Amino acid sequence: MHTYSTTxxxxxxxxxxxxxxxxxxxxxxxxxxxxxxxxxTFNSMFYELxxxxxxxHAEADYYRxxxxxxxxxxxxxxxxxxxxxxxxEYNIHTKDGESAATIKTSHVVRNKDGSQSVSLPAxxxxxxxxxxx
Amino acid sequence: MHTYSTTxxxxxxxxxxxxxxxxxxxxxxxxxxxxxxxxxTFNSMFYELxxxxxxxHAEADYYRxxxxxxxxxxxxxxxxxxxxxxxxEYNIHTKDGESAATIKTSHVVRNKDGSQSVSLPAxxxxxxxxxxx
Amino acid sequence: MHTYSTTxxxxxxxxxxxxxxxxxxxxxxxxxxxxxxxxxTFNSMFYELxxxxxxxHAEADYYRxxxxxxxxxxxxxxxxxxxxxxxxEYNIHTKDGESAATIKTSHVVRNKDGSQSVSLPAxxxxxxxxxxx
Amino acid sequence: MHTYSTTxxxxxxxxxxxxxxxxxxxxxxxxxxxxxxxxxTFNSMFYELxxxxxxxHAEADYYRxxxxxxxxxxxxxxxxxxxxxxxxEYNIHTKDGESAATIKTSHVVRNKDGSQSVSLPAxxxxxxxxxxx
Numbered sequence: 001m002h003t004y005s006t007t008x009x010x011x012x013x014x015x016x017x018x019x020x021x022x023x024x025x026x027x028x029x030x031x032x033x034x035x036x037x038x039x040x041t042f043n044s045m046f047y048e049l050x051x052x053x054x055x056x057h058a059e060a061d062y063y064r065x066x067x068x069x070x071x072x073x074x075x076x077x078x079x080x081x082x083x084x085x086x087x088x089e090y091n092i093h094t095k096d097g098e099s100a101a102t103i104k105t106s107h108v109v110r111n112k113d114g115s116q117s118v119s120l121p122a123x124x125x126x127x128x129x130x131x132x133x
Numbered sequence: 134m135h136t137y138s139t140t141x142x143x144x145x146x147x148x149x150x151x152x153x154x155x156x157x158x159x160x161x162x163x164x165x166x167x168x169x170x171x172x173x174t175f176n177s178m179f180y181e182l183x184x185x186x187x188x189x190h191a192e193a194d195y196y197r198x199x200x201x202x203x204x205x206x207x208x209x210x211x212x213x214x215x216x217x218x219x220x221x222e223y224n225i226h227t228k229d230g231e232s233a234a235t236i237k238t239s240h241v242v243r244n245k246d247g248s249q250s251v252s253l254p255a256x257x258x259x260x261x262x263x264x265x266x
Numbered sequence: 267m268h269t270y271s272t273t274x275x276x277x278x279x280x281x282x283x284x285x286x287x288x289x290x291x292x293x294x295x296x297x298x299x300x301x302x303x304x305x306x307t308f309n310s311m312f313y314e315l316x317x318x319x320x321x322x323h324a325e326a327d328y329y330r331x332x333x334x335x336x337x338x339x340x341x342x343x344x345x346x347x348x349x350x351x352x353x354x355e356y357n358i359h360t361k362d363g364e365s366a367a368t369i370k371t372s373h374v375v376r377n378k379d380g381s382q383s384v385s386l387p388a389x390x391x392x393x394x395x396x397x398x399x
Numbered sequence: 400m401h402t403y404s405t406t407x408x409x410x411x412x413x414x415x416x417x418x419x420x421x422x423x424x425x426x427x428x429x430x431x432x433x434x435x436x437x438x439x440t441f442n443s444m445f446y447e448l449x450x451x452x453x454x455x456h457a458e459a460d461y462y463r464x465x466x467x468x469x470x471x472x473x474x475x476x477x478x479x480x481x482x483x484x485x486x487x488e489y490n491i492h493t494k495d496g497e498s499a500a501t502i503k504t505s506h507v508v509r510n511k512d513g514s515q516s517v518s519l520p521a522x523x524x525x526x527x528x529x530x531x532x
Contacts, residue, residue, distance in 0.1 A: 009429050010441060011286050015279040015334050016179060021188040021238075022162065022277065025155035030408050033468070042409060042467040046149060055154040059192035065247055068281050068441045069432070105154075114198055142296050143308060144419050148412040148467050155410065163275050166335070175276060175334040201308040201414050202299070282445060287454040287504075288424035295421065312415060321420040325458035331513055371420075380464055 001131060002076040004031035008066050018065035025058055028090045028103045031074040040127050049121060050112045057087075057106035064100050071095040078131035084109045084117040086128055134264060135209040137164035141199050151198035158191055161223045161236045164207040173260050182254060183245045190220075190239035197233050204228040211264035217242045217250040219261055267397060268342040270297035274332050284331035291324055294356045294369045297340040301397075306390050315387060316378045323353075323372035330366050337361040344397035350375045350383040352394055401475040401530060403430035407465050417464035424457055427489045427502045430473040439526050448520055449511045456486075456505035463499050470494040477530035483508045483516040485527055 006027060014020040033042070045051045066072065072092055079087030090103040109118045120128070139160060147153040166175070178184045199205065205225055212220030223236040242251045253261070272293060280286040299308070311317045332338065338358055345353030356369040375384045386394070405426060413419040432441070444450045465471065471491055478486030489502040508517045519527070 007433070007436070009432050010280045010282075011288065011425050011428060013281040014276045015175065015281070015283045016185050016187070016276070017281045018185075018187065020162075020277050021191055022155050022158035025158060026410050029153075029155065029410060033408050034406070037406075037468055042148065052149050052151075054149070054151065054195065054198060056195050057193065058154055058195075060190065062187065062189050062191075065187060069436055140300070140303070142299050143413045143415070144292050144295060144421065146414040147409045148414070148416045149409075150414045153410050159277050162277060166275050167273070170273070170335055202303055281441065282451050282453070284451075284453065286428075287457055288421050288428065291421035291424060295419075308414065318415050318417075320415070320417065320461065320464060322461050323459065324420055324461075326456065328453065328455050328457075331453060 002031070002035040003073060004034050004076065005071065005073045006030065008068055008070040008072060010068050012066075013068055018067055021060065021062060024060055024062070024066075024092065024101055024103065027072075028074065028092075028105065031076050031090060032088060032105070035076055035131075036127065040124050045121070045124070046112070051118055051121070052110050052112055052114060053107045054110065054114070055105050056108050058104070060101055060103045062101045064094075064098065066094075066100055072100060076131065078128055079104060079106075081120070081125070081128050083119050086120065135164070135168040136206060137167050137209065138204065138206045139163065141201055141203040141205065143201055145199075146201055151200055154193065154195060157193055157195070157199075157225065157234055158236065160205075161207065161225075161238065164209055164223060165221060165238070168209055168264075169260065173257050178254070178257070179245070184251055184254070185243050185245055185247060186240045187243065187247070188238050189241050191237070193234055193236045195234045197227075197231065199227075199233055205233060209264065211261055212237060212239075214253070214258070214261050217252050219253065268297070268301040269339060270300050270342065271337065271339045272296065274334055274336040274338060276334055278332075279334055284333055287326065287328060290326055290328070290332075290358065290367055291369065293338075294340065294358070294371065297342050297356060298354060298371070301342055302393065306393050311387070311390075312378070317384055317387070318376050318378055318380060319373045320376065320380070321371050322374050324370070326367055326369045328367045330360075330364065332360075332366055338366060342397065344394055345370060345372075347386070347391070347394050350385050352386065401430070401434040402472060403433050403475065404470065404472045405429065407467055407469040407471060409467050411465075412467055417466055420459065420461060423459055423461070423465075423491065423500055423502065426471075427473065427491075427504065430475050430489060431487060431504070434475055434530075435526065439523050444520070444523075445511070450517055450520070451509050451511055451513060452506045453509065453513070454504050455507050457503070459500055459502045461500045463493075463497065465493075465499055471499060475530065477527055478503060478505075480519070480524070480527050482518050485519065
């Protein structure tokens, strides 16, 4: 399991005083990138292996509003891992341990122009396996 | 049905050269706001009626990558409408009419501090009903 | 002169109820892109001519707060145009004609890895000249 | 002096492969918020003291492009401090110590509807003084 902690900042919120829903997907992706670093960087995938890993599905359930300065922690887990796809699960909770939201993202591996599926590179597969208990 | 057209801009994209997935939720919400304006504005709900309409679920399926300067159109439809909740469906397609993504958002109506569910105000109900065929 | 109109949306605002300052730079850049389209697209510069036009300076003065649903109009003008650089000026006003902000951005033209200055391509120069009275 | 370190993430970049200029203002504001926390929080200013601290001027100079996974550090310093205004200076450098950008922001203290200037609250003044050598 990978854990990522961050703080809700003013730019994450909107005039209703709470985190704007789409920004939690952005924060989740920061968690994902912090997990991949430094073993499977964007640069190594995109510029060296000429691969993209676009997200083909994303969903979030929001259980409580988050506000400026709220400290949140995300536990990242593996959903499934296939030949050329994988999914991730993010459990977001407050510093009091209360569940704030869950997010799921589904990723596919493709060549750079998106025309062909590609098998997960070995180092990515190994990295994802590290999420399994 | 409500229709919203916009253009993918540089800030929507990332270093992979395509729209960053979370930004499509932001664009969908612009569509939602353009639908509510000027009958059910944020200001009238939040400052006059002291209501919030937080999103409690959001999901997206992405069918093709979107790039800088791509012109997209969103058709907004009503999913369900309950006593204090409703959901919306967004079909996003390119100017060639190809489906690029679908998004769903589920909303609840609450008092401002989020502690109590509130019935949909009449003008919101009427507005949502206008989405039904 | 080029004119761009848009609406302040919820995601542009923050918990203080007003547009988050950095988002006005994003909106200004949308104006800039709408000006360049379709004559000098990002794609034509980046993928065909292998050029980048990074911003090396940006500044904004904010005269009044902007809020959700505010309709704003931007008048884009040319600041200076040099051999491999140019600057743009954005006057942002409300629908009542009141000045809300001014923004300036300075751009340079470089090869794709950023190592060398490049003269403004003819079609870009011509486009920028169209901003002059 | 206050120091803030963070990592450039995919959502900060655009299709040119580098950080989108406006996002550096967002990162600088995260630095500012991390400086104020927990002594002078947004909540204490906005909800308790009924004050806003809008930014009335912002400017940035960019010296080198930043890319995905780049680790950056910001040194925050005080520009000036007046009766109802202050300015901040941010020096952003890479982990190799190279200067990547400088940012300045000017802030005013106002009552919540923005109609009147207000003197800097004592705890804010004290906090800002801590930035002076």
